[in-house]
Amino acid sequence: MMVKILHSYYPKPESQLIGSLKGDGNTKEDRGRVAVDLWETxxxxxxxQSRQKCxxxxxxxxxxxxxxxxxxxxxxxxxxxxxxxxxxxxxxxxxxxxxxxxxxxxxxxxxxxxxxxxxxxxxxxxxxxxxxxxxxxxxxxxxxxxxxxxxxxxxxxxxxxxxxxxxxxxxxxxxxxxxxxxxxxxxxxxxxxxxxxxxxxxxxxxxxxxxxxxxxxxxxxxxxxxxxxxxxxxxxxxxxxxxxxxxxxxxxxxxxxxxxxxxxxxxxxxxxxxxxxxxxxxxxxxxxxxxxxxxxxxxxxxxxxxGIEEMKREVSELRELQVELLSTCLHRRFRKTSKDYPKFKTNWDRGDVSLGFSINKELDDENYRKCQKYMTPEVQFTSNLYDLQFSKQTRQKKQAS
CATH class of the missing domain: 3.40.50.300 (P-loop containing nucleotide triphosphate hydrolases)
Known part of the structure; x- marks a missing residue:
């Protein structure tokens, strides 16, 4: 029988993943546990900073x-x-x-x-x-x-x-x-x-x-x-x-x-x-x-x-915020770069590992720019930052080539 190993080795956040569990993790019974000496020290x-202004x-x-x-x-x-x-x-x-x-x-x-x-x-x-x-x-x-x-x-x-x-x-x-x-x-x-x-x-x-x-x-x-x-x-x-x-x-x-x-x-x-x-x-x-x-x-x-309770509250708030971002910004996903978006590069285009995004075209200019910041992938974002910081060098290299 084939299985997916997903959440069998570690406790859930609700149990706070703490407790003095014996063993060093080297036997089947100890999987997911942490040695007492590691935990106590x-x-x-x-x-x-712990819950202080910073x-x-x-x-x-x-x-x-x-x-x-x-x-x-x-x-x-x-x-x-x-x-x-x-x-x-x-x-x-x-x-x-x-x-x-x-x-x-x-x-x-x-x-x-x-x-x-x-x-x-x-x-x-x-x-x-x-x-x-x-x-x-x-x-x-x-x-x-x-x-x-x-x-x-x-x-x-x-x-x-x-x-x-x-x-x-x-x-x-x-x-x-x-x-x-x-x-x-x-x-x-x-x-x-x-x-x-x-x-x-x-x-x-x-x-x-x-x-x-x-x-x-x-x-x-x-x-x-x-x-x-x-x-x-x-x-x-x-x-x-x-x-x-x-x-x-x-x-x-x-x-x-x-x-x-x-x-x-x-x-x-x-x-x-x-x-x-x-x-x-x-x-x-x-x-x-x-x-x-x-x-x-x-x-x-x-x-x-x-704090555990505050963590639960803020995780819920974060997820709601991210759902709102998706509903506002997302037009559709694509597995490979669409011909309609030739400059919008995905990080990897084999299988279903990395998906690209296209922005909702109905947005006003301000929200479009905001969504664009959230949705620009690594390859393009890195290139944009590079050009911004080293624009003079970039122009010189282009002229030389």
Missing amino acids: SKPYAGI RAKSHIVFLKTHQTESSTIQHILYRYGGSSRLTFALPKNNALTFSYPELFQAQFVEGVRAKAEFDIMCNEMRFRKSEVAKVMPKDTFYFSILRHPVLMMQSMFMQFKYVSTASDFHTLDKIIQSRFKKHAPSDTGADYLFTNLTFDFGFDNIVSADGKDMKRRASEVIGAMERDFHLILINEYFDESLVLLKHVLCWSLEDVATFRFNRCSDQTASPVLPDTAEDIRKWNDLDWRVYQYFNATFWKTVESTV
Whole structure:
């Protein structure tokens, strides 16, 4: 029997995802649990103010991670920064990434020599804090987002099977059955199916399968992530993550309301057998341990920063706002770019993973411009910001060509 692994490994928000649950997550009985020592020693992130008045943050680094809906959060930052006339650290030559999968270097940023610091950095990179800090202010707020490793690999298979080790197989089950226990990727950055979360955070994802070594390695990774990042969001609680982000950045609900361009839904998941899901978790044991820890600390941060009841209220309000935005702005969706919208690029046009949007043509000019900001995809938004910040350089390059 084929099953979809969706919400079987983690508790629901209503139960607050807390409690002293014993075990280290390495047995079937312990799945979805968090070790007592991890939970009891965890603390709310430094720099997050608990239900107090604060000033809106404008110096921000967001580490995009693969298949976590990070493009949606990037879009929120694009929209806010563009409206507030903030400067963005953008990749050179109008690229989408900072030379991923190479470790980030300050020299990958366009205009870095002319400008010492930028306000926001949110394009795809393989994180290296020492280099990022060279182009960002000292008071920069760092955050990222994680996703359950099984769900992440399902989505990875759907998205990248054309360019990875998955290209020879029709199902994720066959990949795991064929390569599990003997897969040793020589080029993990191009694989997309092996401990990709920790790889994105800049860590070596080839680690020993020995339990003690893995526990030590996970502790080191978690410690480094807590030092480098003020907040880690969780994809499975996306709306709750947006509300929490709104609080810690001291923004409004309107600032974080969005259309979910690359929504990781049940419909896009590649079904897997239960044994395959178990193998995926073991195969990505480092990601799994990291995910468990931050899945728990997320809800502890919610309690200290927002409160569970207030979170429920604001999530409901956010969803109502987003429904209103959809009903106002949306004319229709399309899987591939329509001939009627030649300049409106979708992020990915294979399968049903990423959908494009077209704007309601009946809107007045003011609402049309507002909706356009909400609906412009990553590719076009990045290009627009690049042209805005480096228009002189862009014109010179065009003239030279």
